[in-house]
Structures are given as structure tokens and as C-alpha cells.
Amino acid sequence: MPELPEVETIKNVLLPIVKNRKILGVEILRKSVVYGLKEEFIEFVTGTSILNITRRGKFLIFHLSEQKVIISHLRMEGKYYELAENEALSKYARVVFHLDNQTKLCYDDLRSFGRMAMSDEASYLTSKPLIDLGPEPFDITDVNFLYKQGQKTKRPIKTSLLSQKLFVGLGNIYVDEVLFKSGLHPLTPTKYLSIDDWEMVVAHSKSILKDAIASGGTTVKSYRPGKDISGNFQTQLRIYGRRGQKCVVCHRNLRFIKVGGRGTTFCPQCQLHAHSPLKIAIVGKIAAGKSTVLDIFMQAGYC
């Protein structure tokens, strides 16, 4: 669900609400959401205070007293919100933190894909899962490492960008936006990207993510950064969710394919395959298989 701008927004909305609150108790309503033993987690958190909340990629980091840290990932549907102690929990509440001001911090997760893990200040950045993350997009000043890393794989560029290993923050929505703006076909083998391509990918990632943060994120389906708050970047999406429509730039029919199992919308005119011929002739007699071949090319998004 949430990508970098949504997690950043959630962090900003949540911090003033829970900062310096002491956690009096914890209820775990779905134990699979917490790594390790339920009792261990409750013991770990109870009695600590929430000193700060930060973000690393799409992970939320709760900094507690006693050098304790909770790493929280919302995956598709996770969300945090505060309720008064006497208010009823939602059907999808998975973890509830009881605070010292008659309120409770609720973690809701319809699909229960989200996870929370215990860690500490000394090691959370250098142990899994954060250890494998690439840099924050806003910290990138030199794209050379991306070019070098990219040379090693022929995986589709979209898959590489979603992996969070080159740099963090892009999910299925923003990666389609970035590739569209960069004029790159989502199936382009990563090794074919030039230094200039990487410059463009990084520049557009920064500007799109920055604009999305300024809009409070994108509200698709159920995302809410907080109670009664929703993002509105969805009005600025130029390619994501426009399946079946025409390109906002060239007015050709947009194409929808699967890349690494993820739904992908792109413009066949504005996003050409890098380093592939622009024209191919297919000749043959009737029933020789020309249209079959054409279908395969079209399926792959070459024409």
C-alpha cells in the first residue's frame, strides 16, 4: 500500500500525536503481525516511551526509551490511528498500544501483511531487514553506483526499481510514474540504462516523490495517513490507474502488462524500449504465423 510519500506523511501526522507518550500496555490481536513471540513483544514494549518516529525507505521506525526500536512495515493495508480509550476498535485492528493519556494507538491491517519487529538503536540500521536497503532517493548526488549495479542484471528496470536495493521508496504507483516521465519502457533490461537514463530516473524520482509528499501522498483504495486525513496526489497521476485510457501526452492507447507479477501501465509511444530497433518487418505467406509473432511482440510491449 504505502510507498515512500505515504509513509513519510504517516510519520509526520503520527509523531506529534504520540511523541513522549508512555506505553502502558500492548494488545496483540493477530500474532502473525509481530515477529517473535507475542509475550516477548509485549514485555519489550510495555513501560517504554515513544521518543521519536523516523522513516527508512517504506519502513517506519519507532524510537523508544531504553534504546529500544520497533521497525514497522505497513505493506499493503497497514495503518495507524489514535482512538480514545473508550472508543471501539475496528474489525481489522491487529495491535493496540495503550498510552498514558487515555488514548490508544491502533495498528489496523485488513490483510495482515504488515509486520513489526523488535530491534535497538545500535543495530537496527545494520541488521535485516534494513541492511539490504539502497540509499534514500533524496540523498543521491552521484548516479554512478546505480549504473554500475545496473550493469549486473538484465532484469526489467521496473523490477530493479521495486526491489529497494538500488534505492528505496518507489512502489507500484510511483515506479510507473517515474518510468513514464523518464520515457523508459518498464521491461527495458536494467543493464541497458545509460548514465543519462539513471540521471533522469533519479531526478524524476526525487521530484515526483517530493510533490507526492507535499500532497500528503496518494489515496487509492483505503490509504489514510491519519483519522479524517487523506492524500490527494492521485489527481496528479499521469500513468498509474489509466489502464484503458489514452496517453496524456501523445493520446495513443495506453498498454497494460504484467512485470514481475505487478500490473503495469505504460505508453507504447512515449516509453520506447531502449536499444531495440524501431521498425521490424515480418513477412510470410498466409497462415505462416505473422499475426502470432505480432501478438507476442505486442504482448511484450514492443509495438
Added chain:
DNA sequence: CTTTTATCCTGTGGGC
């Protein structure tokens, strides 16, 4: 080592 596949869950919407 890299890359692909299966999996964790629940709900919604389209087609028949």
C-alpha cells in the same frame, strides 16, 4: 550468487 515462485491475508469488482 541471481532470479523466480509461492506465500502471507481479505475484500472488491467483473463476467457469466
Added chain:
DNA sequence: TGCCCACAGGATAAAA
């Protein structure tokens, strides 16, 4: 209406 299937913003462990 009911049923079945495809799809949904993500990451990870296991398998290949």
C-alpha cells in the same frame, strides 16, 4: 443473486 476468478499500493523465504 450467486459463484468464480482476477486483481490489489509489498516484501521475504524457499526453491530453482
